[in-house]
Amino acid sequence: MDDLVLHKLAISGPTLASMIQRLSSSPADVDGLLFGHITRIAPSTLPDDAAQTSPDSHLVATISGFLCFPSLLSFYDSLGRLSSTTHLNHKPLIGWFSSRRKTPLRPSMREFSVTHSLSSTPNLSLPIQDSDSNSLFAPSIFLLFTTPLTDQIIQTNQYRAFHFQASRPCFNPLSIDVVNIGPAFRGHYGSFSPASALPFLNCELRSLTPMTVDRNEETLIGIKQTEKDQSLLDTCAEGMQVGRLSRLIGPEAISYTSGLEDLYEKMLLKTESLVRLVEASSAKVVEQENHNRKLRYKVARSVGVE
Amino acid sequence: MSFDGFPPFISAQLHYLVNHFPERIKVEQVLSGGKTYAGGLDRFTLLIPYCLDYIKWDIIYNAEFPLAPPDVIFGPEDEDFHPLHMTGSVGEGDLKFQNILSDWNHKDPTRLLALIQELRDRYVAYQKKRVGEVDDDRLKFEISTICSREGIEMQISSGAEKPEEVKFAVPLMDMNINKMVHGCPWRHPQKIYLQVIYPVGKKYASTPSPPRLKLMSTTELRALFSIEDVKLPSWLDGMCMAEYLPHLEESLQKQVVEAVSLIDIRRRFIESLAPLFGRPLEADPVFCRKATFLASSGSFVFLVHLLISTQFPKQQPALMLQSSQHISPQGIPKKSPLLSEYPWSPRWETSQMAERIFDFLADESLNFKRFCSESQPQH
Numbered sequence: 187m188d189d190l191v192l193h194k195l196a197i198s199g200p201t202l203a204s205m206i207q208r209l210s211s212s213p214a215d216v217d218g219l220l221f222g223h224i225t226r227i228a229p230s231t232l233p234d235d236a237a238q239t240s241p242d243s244h245l246v247a248t249i250s251g252f253l254c255f256p257s258l259l260s261f262y263d264s265l266g267r268l269s270s271t272t273h274l275n276h277k278p279l280i281g282w283f284s285s286r287r288k289t290p291l292r293p294s295m296r297e298f299s300v301t302h303s304l305s306s307t308p309n310l311s312l313p314i315q316d317s318d319s320n321s322l323f324a325p326s327i328f329l330l331f332t333t334p335l336t337d338q339i340i341q342t343n344q345y346r347a348f349h350f351q352a353s354r355p356c357f358n359p360l361s362i363d364v365v366n367i368g369p370a371f372r373g374h375y376g377s378f379s380p381a382s383a384l385p386f387l388n389c390e391l392r393s394l395t396p397m398t399v400d401r402n403e404e405t406l407i408g409i410k411q412t413e414k415d416q417s418l419l420d421t422c423a424e425g426m427q428v429g430r431l432s433r434l435i436g437p438e439a440i441s442y443t444s445g446l447e448d449l450y451e452k453m454l455l456k457t458e459s460l461v462r463l464v465e466a467s468s469a470k471v472v473e474q475e476n477h478n479r480k481l482r483y484k485v486a487r488s489v490g491v492e
Numbered sequence: 493m494s495f496d497g498f499p500p501f502i503s504a505q506l507h508y509l510v511n512h513f514p515e516r517i518k519v520e521q522v523l524s525g526g527k528t529y530a531g532g533l534d535r536f537t538l539l540i541p542y543c544l545d546y547i548k549w550d551i552i553y554n555a556e557f558p559l560a561p562p563d564v565i566f567g568p569e570d571e572d573f574h575p576l577h578m579t580g581s582v583g584e585g586d587l588k589f590q591n592i593l594s595d596w597n598h599k600d601p602t603r604l605l606a607l608i609q610e611l612r613d614r615y616v617a618y619q620k621k622r623v624g625e626v627d628d629d630r631l632k633f634e635i636s637t638i639c640s641r642e643g644i645e646m647q648i649s650s651g652a653e654k655p656e657e658v659k660f661a662v663p664l665m666d667m668n669i670n671k672m673v674h675g676c677p678w679r680h681p682q683k684i685y686l687q688v689i690y691p692v693g694k695k696y697a698s699t700p701s702p703p704r705l706k707l708m709s710t711t712e713l714r715a716l717f718s719i720e721d722v723k724l725p726s727w728l729d730g731m732c733m734a735e736y737l738p739h740l741e742e743s744l745q746k747q748v749v750e751a752v753s754l755i756d757i758r759r760r761f762i763e764s765l766a767p768l769f770g771r772p773l774e775a776d777p778v779f780c781r782k783a784t785f786l787a788s789s790g791s792f793v794f795l796v797h798l799l800i801s802t803q804f805p806k807q808q809p810a811l812m813l814q815s816s817q818h819i820s821p822q823g824i825p826k827k828s829p830l831l832s833e834y835p836w837s838p839r840w841e842t843s844q845m846a847e848r849i850f851d852f853l854a855d856e857s858l859n860f861k862r863f864c865s866e867s868q869p870q871h
Binding site: 210211212213257259263266287289292293294296297299302335355356486487 | 499500501521523524525526527528531532535550552554555556557558559560561563564565566568571572574575576577590593594596598
């Protein structure tokens with residue numbers, strides 16, 4: 187298996203910041219998964235540099251999201267073997283990260299083992315975007331966060347990225363590009379694409395006479411189809427009737443703009459209610475985590491066998 | 493060594509490790525990985541003796557997750573050491589090692605010791621493999637002839653400025669020195685090692701330079717036998733370890749046996765002081781290196797400390813007087829400097845040695861008394 191060489195790792199400023207915030211507010215060591223994609227970018231070279239050998243296009247890994255587990259040994263066991271790959275089947279998995287305070291900035295024995303397992307599990311690889319070949323990228327990125335060994339008055343977070351090379355096996359250091367909005371951002375605009383899109387809805391362009399509309403609503407299949415379409419629409423908008431969508435096309439689309447604005451408004455409403463849901467469930471998760479921690483304290487304080 | 497601040501499950505395992513590891517292991521840089529110190533200290537660095545030096549491994553426990561086994565971070569120059577993925581060598585040892593981690597019982601204090609020992613054994617195998625890969629004919633020959641000896645450890649060291657070197661730690665002599673000493677207080681078996689450092693030969697060098705040799709021993713052996721007094725036989729050109737070691741071992745063996753016999757000579761000497769000085773206040777009964785007597789010169793009462801070296805009777809004992817009536821401003825009793833220049837001959841009978849020391853001290857004590865009273869502040 188030929189080794190893919192990663193040129194660098196790109197992560198957006200807000201993602202890195204929220205990762206660091208999550209790590210430094212946790213009471214103990216944490217780890218988690220990294221999601222993103224791999225793209226092949228052609229480096230810009232002047233075409234009349236004929237003397238140079240044509241460089242390979244660069245592979246760049248981009249982190250677009252992360253999932254932080256509140257406990258150790260979450261998706262792996264003490265030997266670094268993956269506990270079950272079923273819940274790891276989120277396609278954009280490109281690696282994992284680990285955070286441990288007051289330790290050296292080098293991968294540990296278990297971290298090596300976990301990365302090895304992660305990158306050699308066959309069904310976790312993802313395809314490379316903008317690539318001609320069908321090569322797959324196994325999740326082999328490891329991001330390590332530590333804090334300095336001595337107490338500091340200024341809070342310092344250190345981080346280093348590695349790309350695991352399964353053939354040797356070893357960790358290769360990987361340079362990190364923190365992408366922030368600014369003049370240089372333009373080139374990265376395309377690499378941060380949204381993860382959820384508007385669902386496909388059945389759309390038939392017919393002349394909409396009052397007669398045709400009634401006929402559609404009468405048949406049972408028609409009603410069921412409408413219900414299905416409505417529930418699909420409800421996943422991304424709140425309070426929007428499916429029937430109104432049909433007015434955005436065809437001869438009724440005179441008030442297209444206001445109709446579209448209405449749709450967006452309803453989508454924002456949906457986002458807001460989702461946010462509230464997440465808030466409520468986060469509070470429940472925190473409560474459960476606190477409860478678990480109290481139980482662990484009890485275990486830790488119990489005296490060992492002497 | 494007390495381990496305050498550790499949660500009980502960590503301190504039990506750390507205590508056991510330090511007390512039961514075959515050699516002296518040190519613990520430093522104890523830190524807490526929690527956001528606050530409330531959870532307790534849960535990470536530290538172990539200095540594990542290897543190849544007559546120490547290797548530093550960071551042990552990472554988690555006070556928040558007591559059921560999980562600790563993780564280990566190895567030294568920066570051991571990037572290729574992966575004990576969980578060692579190919580070839582270890583065999584059934586693999587299952588045992590994996591079981592230590594997968595069946596981790598945090599309540600069992602012996603677990604950390606088992607883990608560290610397994611890791612260390614694998615480290616020995618890893619260094620052996622690395623040294624075997626060095627492209628140097630002389631080294632390859634040495635390894636093939638020497639490796640049948642038990643207990644050899646080797647290490648490659650290379651740095652940016654220094655040339656690559658291979659260090660061997662060869663344990664010498666199979667003898668159990670602890671058993672030879674009557675009433676031996678040593679907790680660990682004492683051993684003598686030869687450290688051999690080979691520079692890795694460059695291809696264009698005509699003759700390989702001889703290795704650097706150094707004798708080293710466990711620290712407690714110094715009470716019996718000092719390796720600094722041993723003169724190493726010279727390394728002839730073209731020699732190899734298989735030739736050099738037997739001579740060295742034979743000579744060392746003789747010296748150790750002689751050192752043990754010297755204990756009795758020292759004991760008899762101390763006993764010979766008793767008729768003149770009275771029974772000693774304190775004396776080292778095992779190695780007979782020290783004795784303290786109470787003496788008086790008129791109304792001046794003082795202590796006489798005798799420090800007897802391993803070279804006795806060739807080297808005379810060093811004497812030190814300590815006043816029982818004068819104290820320095822810091823609250824320490826006044827002492828004389830070490831007196832080692834006085835009439836002496838190793839060929840005297842022990843009774844004569846005792847008499848001569850007695851006579852010398854009879855005079856010297858007057859000087860000491862004057863010294864003490866002169867430097868006493870007048871009220």
